[in-house]
Amino acid sequence: MSNNLISANVVGATQTFESPFGRKVVCYADFTASGRAVQKIEDYIQKQVLPLYGNTHTTTSATGNQITAFRHEARHIIAEAVNAKLIDGPNGDSVIFSGSGSTVAINKLVSILGLVPKFGSSNAVIFIGPFEHHSNMLPWRESGAQIVNIPENEEGLVDTCFLERKLKEFAKSILKIGCFSAASNITGLLTDTNALSVLLHRYGALAIYDFASAAPHTVIDMNPVVEGEEKHLVYKDAIFFSGHKFIGGPGTPGVLVLKKKLFSKTSSTSQPGGGTVLYVTVKDHKYLDKNEDREEGGTPDIIGSIRLGLAFRLKQQTGPTEIMRIEREHVQRVRMSLKANKRIVLMGNQDLDQLPIFSFLIRFGNRFLHYNFVCALLNDLFGIQTRGGCACAGPYATSLLGINSSDTQLILKVLTEGLCAFKPGFTRFSLTYFMDDSEIDYILNAIHFVAEHGWKFLSSYRFSMYNATWKHVSELSNLTTRKSLCDLDMDVEISAGPEEDPERDCPASIDAHRIENIKMAHESADTCMRESIACNRGRTSMFNQDGPYPTLRWFLCPDEGLDEAIDEAEMNSLTHAIGPIHPERYRTQRIENNEEEDRVRSRDCYSLAESSMQVRPRRRIRTWISQFSNRIKNNFSSPLKASRHCCDRKACEHLHVK
Structure with a gap:
């Protein structure tokens, strides 16, 4: 297009x-606050998706089978776009749809990492950057982990020299996490995520990035291919972003992409509930092995995740x-x-x-x-x-x-x-x-x-x-000119058409x-x-x-x-x-x-x-x-x-x- x-x-x-x-x-x-819907995507959803809508967690009915396939395809479209490897093993990646944007995604990540609010997080150190949105600050603060704020350098970018000093200072900490914005939502300044990943991994820290502002614009690469002695350190441990900020994205969930090695083998799930278990008895239960299934409990935002797959297709088409x-x-x-x-x-x-x-x-x-x-x-x-x-x-x-x-x-x-x-x-x-x-x-x-x-x-x-x-x-x-949900007359015949054309007064030029x-x-x-x-x-x-x-x-x-x-x-x-x-x-x-x-x-x-x-x-x-x-x-x-x-x-x- x-x-x-x-x-x-x-x-x-x-x-x-x-x-x-x-x-x-x-x-x-x-657009930084939220993207705009695209008619072609909405038409496809209305004509091809909604007529076959049904709940997921089954493939035996026509609706359940098709809607599950749509959602599975959307996950793979997003994984391919961010170069996530949907393979088994610790180096594989998981793509998880996560509710209302980046805020839910990062809170899910904090929970997956075992940083229980105010308990058991004293040995964790979080390094956060100077551009951070509140959603990338408050969950870490509430986790009880020690927060180290990394300032700007003279240019106004992340001060990597200061970061390296702090990484050395906290070298003995059991869990070290660096979480930085890929781009500022105030100034639009871009962070060199590859360089930061290498630095963080060099000192044994996780490299996590908030792509909320950057995702609709930039290349997102979980596993970059680069040259050099430290090319094995350039990968990202996790990223998260909000789907609604994409063109065509309003009404879509947040996304968390992370390495499978971050999931604890002993933990159950960050979101217990329906659709997360293999079997439940009166006294016991066993969770599903697949991370995506375990972490997307309850009925998901089915239409939203499908819409996000289409929004990613639109972005990738231009490139x-x-x-x-x-x-x-x-x-x-x-x-x-x-x-x-x-x-x-x-x-x-x-x-x-x-x-x-x-x-x-x-x-x-x-x-x-x-x-x-x-x-x-x-x-x-x-x-x-x-x-x-x-x-x-x-x-x-x-x-x-x-x-x-x-x-x-x-x-x-x-x-x-x-x-x-x-x-x-x-x-x-x-x-x-x-x-x-x-x-x-x-x-x-x-x-x-x-x-x-x-x-x-x-x-x-x-x-x-x-x-x-x-x-x-x-x-x-x-009186206000705002519209109301109560304006819709449920008794009007469908054949009567819309009561008004919202674009009726648009000028010719x-x-x-x-x-x-x-x-x-x-x-x-x-x-x-x-x-x-x-x-x-x-x-x-x-x-x-x-x-x-x-x-x-x-x-x-x-x-x-x-x-x-x-x-x-x-x-x-x-x-x-x-x-x-x-x-x-x-x-x-x-x-x-x-x-x-x-x-x-x-x-x-x-x-x-x-x-x-x-x-x-x-x-x-x-x-x-x-x-x-x-x-x-x-x-x-x-x-x-x-x-x-x-x-x-x-x-x-x-x-x-x-």
Whole structure:
């Protein structure tokens, strides 16, 4: 299937939704969070798989026989794709489907290794990398094993020198395990898994990898064939990944692939239950010999595992080498564009090989635009689907954002009080190989627009201090447009067909629609600004100098003093940031060394900003407002509806932050 055909086959490729700024076509840029369904795969499942659906664990009925064969074939497709050897003996590999993604897969692995939570794990040492997702941290922590965190080196990759020192230090430990992300889900940086495997095996440690972010893009090789004296050490002991992140993968299970030698001969199973036993008596039972059967107790995700086999076929048809070639071109395109904008702060080292995963902040004056506000604007103005937060990789995110240890403790205290708005993070978007240049350019143009003009929409939004969500004021008084499972009328005849076409309002030309979105965004920015001037008069900030807010708030608020925003726009300056987020610390490697210096500097900047707001000349502001209003009148021949596109005045008067 060609890239164009894949793009056209994505379910929802022309899906529309109603935003505060009109109807938008979904532009999906959140592939690292989850992939998208493919119509060709879904059609095959509906027409060929579901009609013969039955439970597994039998081959005597037509349905049981066929569905078992489908699932067996899917396992072999995946094994071949990751170069797993489904052979007997300790060097053989097992492919195990494991519930809801990587989280279940790694918990199953921890159990298989006999690391019982809080008991019997004191002799195990786990070396984990700097990029780790929470799912590759918490199960090891809860196991009771000793955790050794391996930091980044000067380039921003795994510090193998530090790792080797620690491997020597813990040489006498009974069980040593190295578990590292094959790629970061924040920056997309790739790990040299072959080199790490050799190093770990040299010192008797297991080499395990989290391929959740990397699996849809890269080569996955359990048993690489290489040259050199240590070629016998390059194999992987285990890998795990989430099926739902693949193109065509939504609704699929996680996968754990591991060496058969890791299964204990004396252990029963990590998941006792139906389908795992050979025979059960009143007092005794015997488990099945085959690892896959023992470890997939209960009725499995049958359709999901079959779907994942088809998703792997789709990936292998293009080939991971070709996928990476295309995506490296995407990476260079994005880097060249975003690095040219001084308001956009890209996370991580932009000179290393990476997947097309990008996390960024947008500067404005001495603060940042909140990541969820940026996501809201990209969604509402352009239909672009992104994600805000720490990407479930808190320690790495903290390092990238340059947050020192003292601020981390203060942030934790505020978060435990329920004020999630202070949670540090960034906006993340991700691309995939079948996206064309025009779609990528549209996403980049939208990000540049938000970087330059996003602040003008602040007063048109309200946000919750408790869950950090941002909503346009028009959405606060209107009924939600979200669909409900209860919308389905079970009594409607099948012949009547669907009640509505979800893509009925898709414009004839997606490209023309995107051009119009950019144009409307510029018009809406000026219109919202004009309305905001009136709405913000006399309003006061929700923040004051009491408590932790002045030192911890790193973002602009909806009711931020408009005068400050106007002056910042005129000066076009990016002063030293107020608050705990300082990405420049990551680049200069001075997070811990300059804590007091930065704290004093931030406090001084905050005081200066507060004092300048109090003494700012009103005449200058009135002149600016007059000039701005005149420009609006001259530029607009058909002004947009204020009730829909601008700040709702009644909402401004009566609605407050939750």
